[in-house]
Amino acid sequence: xxxxxxxxxxxxxxxxxxxxxxxxxxxxxxxxxxxxxxxxxxxxxxxxxxxxxxxxxxxxxxxxxxxxxxxxxxxxxxxxxxxxxxxxxxxxxxxxxxxxxxxxxxxxxxxxxxxxxxxxxxxxxxxxxxxxxxxxxxxxxxxxxxxxxxxxxxxxxxxxxxxxxxxxxxxxxxxx
Amino acid sequence: xxxxxxxxxxxxxxxxxxxxxxxxxxxxxxxxxxxxxxxxxxxxxxxxxxxxxxxxxxxxxxxxxxxxxxxxxxxxxxxxxxxxxxxxxxxxxxxxxxxxxxxxxxxxxxxxxxxxxxxxxxxxxxxxxxxxxxxxxxxxxxxxxxxxxxxxxxxxxxxxxxxxxxxxxxxxxxxxxxxxxxxxxxxxxxxxxxxxxxxxxxxxxxxxxxxxxxxxxxxxxxxxxxxxxxxxxxxxxxxxxxxxxxxxxxxxxxxxxxxxxxxxxxxxxxxxxxxxxxxxxxxxxxxxxxxxxxxxxxxxxxxxxxxxxxxxxxxxxxxxxxxxxxxxxxxxxxxxxxxxxxxxxxxxxxxxxxxxxxxxxxxxxxxxxxxxxxxxxxxxxxxxxxxxxxxxxxxxxxxxxxxxxxxxxxxxxxxxxxxxxxxxxxxxxxxxxxxxxxxxxxxxxxxxxxxxxxxxxxxxxxxxxxxxxxxxxxxxxxxxxxxxxxxxxxxxxxxxxxxxxxxxxxxxxxxxxxxxxxxxxxxxxxxxxxxxxxxxxxxxxxxxxxxxxxxxxxxxxxxxxxxxxxxxxxxxx
Numbered sequence: 001x002x003x004x005x006x007x008x009x010x011x012x013x014x015x016x017x018x019x020x021x022x023x024x025x026x027x028x029x030x031x032x033x034x035x036x037x038x039x040x041x042x043x044x045x046x047x048x049x050x051x052x053x054x055x056x057x058x059x060x061x062x063x064x065x066x067x068x069x070x071x072x073x074x075x076x077x078x079x080x081x082x083x084x085x086x087x088x089x090x091x092x093x094x095x096x097x098x099x100x101x102x103x104x105x106x107x108x109x110x111x112x113x114x115x116x117x118x119x120x121x122x123x124x125x126x127x128x129x130x131x132x133x134x135x136x137x138x139x140x141x142x143x144x145x146x147x148x149x150x151x152x153x154x155x156x157x158x159x160x161x162x163x164x165x166x167x168x169x170x171x172x173x174x175x176x
Numbered sequence: 177x178x179x180x181x182x183x184x185x186x187x188x189x190x191x192x193x194x195x196x197x198x199x200x201x202x203x204x205x206x207x208x209x210x211x212x213x214x215x216x217x218x219x220x221x222x223x224x225x226x227x228x229x230x231x232x233x234x235x236x237x238x239x240x241x242x243x244x245x246x247x248x249x250x251x252x253x254x255x256x257x258x259x260x261x262x263x264x265x266x267x268x269x270x271x272x273x274x275x276x277x278x279x280x281x282x283x284x285x286x287x288x289x290x291x292x293x294x295x296x297x298x299x300x301x302x303x304x305x306x307x308x309x310x311x312x313x314x315x316x317x318x319x320x321x322x323x324x325x326x327x328x329x330x331x332x333x334x335x336x337x338x339x340x341x342x343x344x345x346x347x348x349x350x351x352x353x354x355x356x357x358x359x360x361x362x363x364x365x366x367x368x369x370x371x372x373x374x375x376x377x378x379x380x381x382x383x384x385x386x387x388x389x390x391x392x393x394x395x396x397x398x399x400x401x402x403x404x405x406x407x408x409x410x411x412x413x414x415x416x417x418x419x420x421x422x423x424x425x426x427x428x429x430x431x432x433x434x435x436x437x438x439x440x441x442x443x444x445x446x447x448x449x450x451x452x453x454x455x456x457x458x459x460x461x462x463x464x465x466x467x468x469x470x471x472x473x474x475x476x477x478x479x480x481x482x483x484x485x486x487x488x489x490x491x492x493x494x495x496x497x498x499x500x501x502x503x504x505x506x507x508x509x510x511x512x513x514x515x516x517x518x519x520x521x522x523x524x525x526x527x528x529x530x531x532x533x534x535x536x537x538x539x540x541x542x543x544x545x546x547x548x549x550x551x552x553x554x555x556x557x558x559x560x561x562x563x564x565x566x567x568x569x570x571x572x573x574x575x576x577x578x579x580x581x582x583x584x585x586x587x588x589x590x591x592x593x594x595x596x597x598x599x600x601x602x603x604x605x606x607x608x609x610x611x612x613x614x615x616x617x618x619x620x621x622x623x624x625x626x627x628x629x630x631x632x633x634x635x636x637x638x639x640x641x642x643x644x645x646x647x648x649x650x651x652x653x654x655x656x657x658x659x660x661x662x663x664x665x666x667x668x669x670x671x672x673x674x675x676x677x678x679x680x681x682x683x684x685x686x687x688x689x690x691x692x693x694x695x696x697x698x699x700x701x702x703x704x705x706x707x708x709x710x711x712x713x714x715x716x717x718x719x720x721x722x723x724x725x726x727x728x729x730x731x732x733x734x735x736x737x738x739x740x741x742x743x744x745x746x747x748x749x
Contacts, residue, residue, distance in 0.1 A: 078306035079419045094416045099340070107340065108307040108416050131306045 047142070055139050060122045062140040063115055064162030065155065068170060072103045073159065074134035077110040081126035081135055089119035090126065106172050113155040117143045133168040189256070191278040196256055205268040205279060206234050214281040217290060217319045219297075219405045220357040221269035224462050225366055231297075231357050233319070235265040235289040241276035249276055265289050290323040298324060300335045300380055301406075302352045310407030312420040316355065335380050343373075344392035346412050346466055347401060351383045354408035360384070360400035367463060368556070370394040384408065395465045395558060402452055402462075411450070413470055418442075418449045426663035427454060427717050431523060431643040432468035433553075434561035434653030438718070439464060441472075441644050441663040448472050448644050448664060456718050459656060465558045472644065475664075479627040481639035482668025492637060497671070497679070504636035505683030507619035508596050513540025517585045517594045520574050521601035522546045522563025524673065525648025525660060526707075527693055529565070529572045530700040531677035532600060538685035543588060545581040546574060547602045565650035567723055571706060582607050589613050597621070601640065601673070603628045623676060639670035646672045647693050649715055655723025657707075659715040
């Protein structure tokens with residue numbers, strides 16, 4: 001069904017446009033004057049300037065693997081994040097820690113851990129599902145690369161973004 | 177209920193959760209409850225093993241009929257006996273049903289007991305589910321969701337026990353996870369007849385261990401991993417490879433010997449990770465041998481043949497399927513029947529063998545046989561005949577007696593009477609044909625999975641599919657027709673064997689109107705009396721008995737005895 005749109009009845013002032021143009025120019029001139037005298041600054045010169053310090057606590061950026069204060073990669077390759085990941089961005093190949101390893105008690109570690117950042121949708125499910133507090137969404141948002149391969153974060157890259165996490169439960173201690 | 181009863185066993189009336197039902201006399205109470213639709217949680221009880229009653233998880237409330245002064249049951253308004261409930265719970269795994277018995281499986285007392293047992297079981301259990309291979313199929317996880325508490329009330333340190341113990345070449349033990357159900361011990365005593373496991377030490381320090389001078393290395397050791405309700409016993413082969421919830425499960429059967437144990441193949445993204453036995457009381461009870469279970473590595477071997485090749489300019493060069501099939505057919509048509517021999521394989525499915533006999537017919541070939549593969553058998557499951565489908569080859573007239581004509585074929589090839597040799601899934605060098613004779617053959621069409629020393633002499637190489645990569649049927653040593661299902665796709669350009677054979681027949685003798693494997697079976701069932709009225713889907717997951725066998729188990733035999741009875745395998749010899 002066609003809808004008949006009623007055109008507004010313009011007054012003669014509106015029909016000649018000039019008053020509207022002039023009032024617009026006045027606003028522009030006011031901004032120009034404020035800029036010249038340094039009273040306002042609207043444009044942020046990204047990437048030289050960043051807004052990072054204003055980012056909220058709950059910001060969800062790139063997922064990353066963390067180490068604990070003892071330097072252990074907290075991930076034990078349980079593959080729950082791989083299971084929960086909605087876009088299937090995570091791929092883990094588990095490995096077994098050798099018996100003489102410093103953290104041999106944990107037995108299992110991620111031999112390979114890849115997150116395809118083209119697929120990642122920053123939903124944070126991996127962080128939520130992780131039973132080991134090993135994966136966190138950090139505040140990194142500028143994920144770039146020249147090729148698709150560049151956009152796959154491997155274990156080293158993820159650990160580099162993640163760094164050391166303080167204040168998490170040390171579950172695999174001697175009292176376990 | 178009456179439909180599960182064979183005639184001579186009398187029925188008894190049992191009240192389960194307020195409803196009167198009938199069960200055959202001798203039924204375990206825990207089984208009766210399960211048949212009535214109320215699953216009683218259990219750890220130590222396994223229906224194919226004896227009942228020690230040591231986990232206490234299957235506690236239920238039980239009662240017997242109330243007796244009047246005349247020693248007759250007092251009946252209620254419904255005419256059924258009134259029940260005298262016992263004040264204390266009973267274990268349902270060590271109790272047979274009796275006339276007028278009453279069971280409550282969901283009463284507050286029972287639920288309380290289960291919560292209590294779970295709390296005790298979890299006192300010393302390490303909560304290492306993230307690294308435990310059993311996670312996802314762990315009874316302790318499942319029942320702790322139902323009956324466990326979110327937090328432990330115990331402040332004491334957990335008892336330390338040996339971890340990552342190599343119990344045998346294929347089984348790894350984590351004693352901290354063990355809940356001392358003793359299923360593995362009983363399996364080794366009762367089924368594998370290799371009494372190597374036992375508990376030592378007392379109380380909360382009890383641990384499972386192997387005999388000091390022995391190892392758990394019998395050919396059935398990995399069944400203990402299957403029946404372990406927790407992650408204490410894990411397969412060293414599967415250890416840390418893949419989480420079980422990722423595995424796609426395909427029902428199939430083992431093709432490593434003539435027994436044909438029913439299996440579930442666990443795969444993910446085209447990779448086979450494990451095989452586990454599937455219950456079929458007519459074949460393998462609930463077990464399978466380690467040899468067959470681990471015999472799937474070759475599917476992902478680097479020796480797999482991945483592309484069809486033809487012999488050109490003194491060497492094998494890759495070509496597309498059409499070219500290779502046409503070339504192979506051309507090579508074969510160049511000779512007449514008596515100049516051609518076919519060596520088929522007892523590892524081929526019935527469909528493939530039937531197509532092979534069609535190919536032999538259209539070429540006029542009479543020299544045809546399969547290669548026998550034999551090994552040491554045992555009294556439990558493993559058969560001496562390592563060909564899974566010897567009976568199929570017999571039934572389809574490929575070979576009356578496997579290997580009987582091989583000598584003739586080998587001699588004819590050596591003498592040069594046979595000019596063209598078709599080998600399907602076998603190594604002709606093992607069949608007694610020398611490398612010189614092979615290299616001298618003008619036509620040597622080889623259909624195979626893996627590269628072997630004979631591969632380089634082929635004049636047409638047709639890469640085929642492994643047992644987990646194709647559909648089809650085979651007949652085991654006891655004459656049972658069973659079905660293979662496709663779990664993964666063949667790698668590279670390898671194709672289903674039956675498709676290759678179909679194309680080859682078409683190239684030799686023109687159109688035959690077969691497009692699906694169902695059609696192969698349909699045509700086969702018209703010419704083979706034993707298959708009449710059957711189709712691949714009618715075979716079902718548990719198979720159909722198609723051949724007479726002296727040792728075929730009677731259908732009336734109760735499942736319970738099946739596991740304890742060694743199934744000797746002589747029919748295939």
